[in-house]
Amino acid sequence: MLRFFIRRLIGLVLVMAGVSVITFALAQLVPVDPAANALGQNAREEQIAAYRAELGLDRPVVEQYLRYVGRLLQGDLGNSIRTRRPVADDLRDYLPATIELSLAALLVSLFLGVPLGMLASMRRNGAVDAGARLFALVGGSMPIFYVGLLVLGLFYRQLRWFPGPGRLDATLNAPATVTGMFTFDALISANWPILQNSLAHLILPAATLGYFSTAVLLRMTRSAMLEVLSQDYVRTAKAKGLSGQVVIWGHVLKNALPPVLTTIGITFGSLLSGAVLTETIFNWPGLGRYATTSVTTLDFPAVMGVTLVAAIVYPTVNTLVDIAYRFVDPRVRVE
Amino acid sequence: MAIRTTASARTKFFRGLRKDPTMLGGLTLLIIFTLLALFAPVLSPVDPIKQNIQASLTAPGPDFLLGTDKLGRDILSRILFGARISLFVGLAVVAGAGAFGALVGVVAGYMRGWADEVLMRVTDIFFAFPSLILAMAIAGALGPSLRNALIAVAVVSWPVYARLIRGQVLVLREQEFVQAARAIGVSDRGIILRHLLPNTLAPFLVQASFDMGAVILSVAGLSFIGFGAQPPTPEWGVMISEGRNYITTQWWLTAVPAGAILLLVAAFNLIGDGLRDLLDPRMRQ
Numbered sequence: 001m002l003r004f005f006i007r008r009l010i011g012l013v014l015v016m017a018g019v020s021v022i023t024f025a026l027a028q029l030v031p032v033d034p035a036a037n038a039l040g041q042n043a044r045e046e047q048i049a050a051y052r053a054e055l056g057l058d059r060p061v062v063e064q065y066l067r068y069v070g071r072l073l074q075g076d077l078g079n080s081i082r083t084r085r086p087v088a089d090d091l092r093d094y095l096p097a098t099i100e101l102s103l104a105a106l107l108v109s110l111f112l113g114v115p116l117g118m119l120a121s122m123r124r125n126g127a128v129d130a131g132a133r134l135f136a137l138v139g140g141s142m143p144i145f146y147v148g149l150l151v152l153g154l155f156y157r158q159l160r161w162f163p164g165p166g167r168l169d170a171t172l173n174a175p176a177t178v179t180g181m182f183t184f185d186a187l188i189s190a191n192w193p194i195l196q197n198s199l200a201h202l203i204l205p206a207a208t209l210g211y212f213s214t215a216v217l218l219r220m221t222r223s224a225m226l227e228v229l230s231q232d233y234v235r236t237a238k239a240k241g242l243s244g245q246v247v248i249w250g251h252v253l254k255n256a257l258p259p260v261l262t263t264i265g266i267t268f269g270s271l272l273s274g275a276v277l278t279e280t281i282f283n284w285p286g287l288g289r290y291a292t293t294s295v296t297t298l299d300f301p302a303v304m305g306v307t308l309v310a311a312i313v314y315p316t317v318n319t320l321v322d323i324a325y326r327f328v329d330p331r332v333r334v335e
Numbered sequence: 336m337a338i339r340t341t342a343s344a345r346t347k348f349f350r351g352l353r354k355d356p357t358m359l360g361g362l363t364l365l366i367i368f369t370l371l372a373l374f375a376p377v378l379s380p381v382d383p384i385k386q387n388i389q390a391s392l393t394a395p396g397p398d399f400l401l402g403t404d405k406l407g408r409d410i411l412s413r414i415l416f417g418a419r420i421s422l423f424v425g426l427a428v429v430a431g432a433g434a435f436g437a438l439v440g441v442v443a444g445y446m447r448g449w450a451d452e453v454l455m456r457v458t459d460i461f462f463a464f465p466s467l468i469l470a471m472a473i474a475g476a477l478g479p480s481l482r483n484a485l486i487a488v489a490v491v492s493w494p495v496y497a498r499l500i501r502g503q504v505l506v507l508r509e510q511e512f513v514q515a516a517r518a519i520g521v522s523d524r525g526i527i528l529r530h531l532l533p534n535t536l537a538p539f540l541v542q543a544s545f546d547m548g549a550v551i552l553s554v555a556g557l558s559f560i561g562f563g564a565q566p567p568t569p570e571w572g573v574m575i576s577e578g579r580n581y582i583t584t585q586w587w588l589t590a591v592p593a594g595a596i597l598l599l600v601a602a603f604n605l606i607g608d609g610l611r612d613l614l615d616p617r618m619r620q
C-alpha cells in the first residue's frame with residue numbers, strides 16, 4: 001500500500017510539472033502584453049515597462065519559468081494581473097463553490113443514475129428500460145449550456161419555483177467560513193435560513209451539471225448489471241431458490257460495482273469541465289467562472305493557477321477510486 | 336479483433352445492422368444531416384447572415400419554417416449552414432487528434448521501454464487537464480476563433496487515442512501473425528502499417544464515433560462562451576448564445592439549434608453504441 005502511494009505521488013508530481021510547463025508555454029503564446037493589457041489603454045510606456053519589470057516579464061523565458069516553479073514550491077502561485085491579489089487567495093475563495101456544486105451534481109447522478117440503471121437492466125427491453133435509455137441518450141447528447149438556460153428560464157423566470165443565479169439571495173450574508181461551502185457551513189453553524197436558501201440556489205445548477213453524469217452512470221450501471229446478470233453464478237443463485245432481492249443486492253450489484261466506480265471517478269473529472277459552462281450560466285462564483293474571466297482578460301497567472309489546481313483533481317480522484325476498489329473487490333490488490 | 340473484409344463479414348455486418356435499430360437510427364440521422372450540410376446552399380431559403388429587421392423574431396410559420404432571430408435572419412438557413420460547420424468541426428478534430436494519438440500509441444506500444452514510458456507520461460499530463468479549461472486557455476492564448484477552438488479541442492482529444500491504440504498494439508505485437516511477419520523479415524514500418532494499424536481500426540472507429548459527438552459539443556460550448564466561432568457565423572453554439580435572453584419568450588431561437596446539436600450528437604452516440612455492440616461478441620444477443 002505504501003509503495004502504491006509513493007508511486008502515485010511521484011506520478012502526480014510528474015503530471016504537475018508537465019502541466020506547469022504546458023500552461024507556462026501557453027502564457028508565452030499570448031500575442032498581447034499582459035502588463036499593457038492590465039494597465040489599460042491610457043498607460044504610458046514607462047509605466048508599462050515598470051509593471052513588466054515588477055511582474056518579471058522582462059527576464060528570459062527559462063528564467064521566468066524557473067522562478068515560477070521556485071515560487072510554486074513555496075505555495076506561491078503568483079499574483080493575478082486582473083484582481084491584483086495572490087492567485088492562491090483567489091482560488092481559496094472560488095474553489096469551495098465549485099467543489100460544492102460538483103459534489104451536489106455527483107449526488108444527483110448517484111441517486112438517479114445508479115438506481116435507474118439497475119431498474120433498466122432488470123426490466124431489459126421493457127418500457128422502463130426504453131425510457132431510461134432515452135433519458136441517457138438525451139443526457140449524453142444535449143448541450144449542457146442549453147439545459148442550464150432552459151431550467152433557469154423555466155423554473156426561475158417563468159414559474160418562480162427556485163431562486164435565480166448566484167449562491168445566496170442578495171439580501172443574505174454568507175455563513176461564517178469554515179469550508180467555504182455555504183450549505184455545509186450553514187449546517188454546522190445551525191443557520192437554517194441560510195441552509196435553506198443556499199440549498200434552493202444549489203438545486204438548478206446541480207441538476208444541470210449532474211444530468212450529463214447521470215446519463216453516463218445510468219448507461220454504465222445498466223451494462224455492468226446486464227453483464228453480471230448473464231453469469232452462471234447468478235443463474236445458480238436463482239436456481240437454488242434465493243429471492244430476487246438477495247440475488248440483485250448480494251450477487252449482482254456487488255459484482256457490477258467496480259466498473260461503476262471507475263465511471264464515477266472519470267465523471268468527477270468531467271464535472272469540472274461542465275462546471276465552466278454551468279457556472280457561467282448560473283453566475284456561480286466558482287473556479288469555472290474564474291477561469292473564464294481570467295482567460296477573457298488574458299490574466300495568465302490566474303489561468304495557470306486554475307489549471308494546476310484542476311489538474312490535481314483527476315489523478316487524486318483516480319487514486320481514491322483505486323483504493324475504493326480494494327473494499328469493493330477483495331481480488332484487487334492495490335500495487 | 337481483426338477486420339477481414341471478406342464478403343461474408345460484410346454481409347454479416349449489414350445483416351447485423353438491420354437487426355440493430357439504434358445503429359440504423361444513428362446512421363439515418365447522420366445521412367440526413369450530411370445531405371442537409373452538403374446541399375445547404377441549394378436548400379437554404381436565404382443567405383444565413385442576411386439581416387431582415389422587419390421580420391425580426393418571427394415565429395416558425397409558412398414564411399419562415401423555423402422562424403427568425405432578433406436580426407431577422409432565417410433560422411432554417413442558419414441551421415443548414417451550421418450543420419456544415421459542426422460536421423466539419425467533428426471530422427477535422429477527430430481526424431487530426433485520432434491520427435496523432437494513434438501515431439503516439441503505436442510507437443509507444445511497439446517500441447515499449449523508455450519510449451513507451453516517456454510517451455505515456457506525456458499522455459497522462461494531457462489526460463489530467465479538465466478538457467474545457469485547457470481548451471479555453473488555448474483558445475484564449477491564440478485568440479478566439481473557430482479555427483483556434485478546433486486546435487484547442489484537438490489538443491485535448493488525442494490522448495484517449497494514444498492510450499487505446501497502445502493497449503491494442505501491446506496485445507497484437509505478441510500475436511503469431513506479427514511474430515511470423517517479423518520472422519520473415521518484414522520491416523518495423525511494414526509491421527506497423529500493414530499488420531498493426533489495420534487491426535486497431537475497429538476499436539478506433541468506436542472511439543472516433545463517440546468522440547465526434549463530444550467534439551461537436553465542446554466546440555459548441557466554446558463558441559457559446561465566446562472562445563470559438565464569432566458572430567455572425569451561423570454556428571449552433573453561437574446561435575444559442577445570441578438567443579439566450581429570449582429562451583422563455585421566443586423559444587425557437589435557442590431550441591432549434593439545441594435540437595440540431597442534440598440530434599447530431601445523438602446520431603454519433605447511437606452509431607458508437609451500435610459499432611461497439613457489433614464488435615463485442617459478448618454484447619451480441
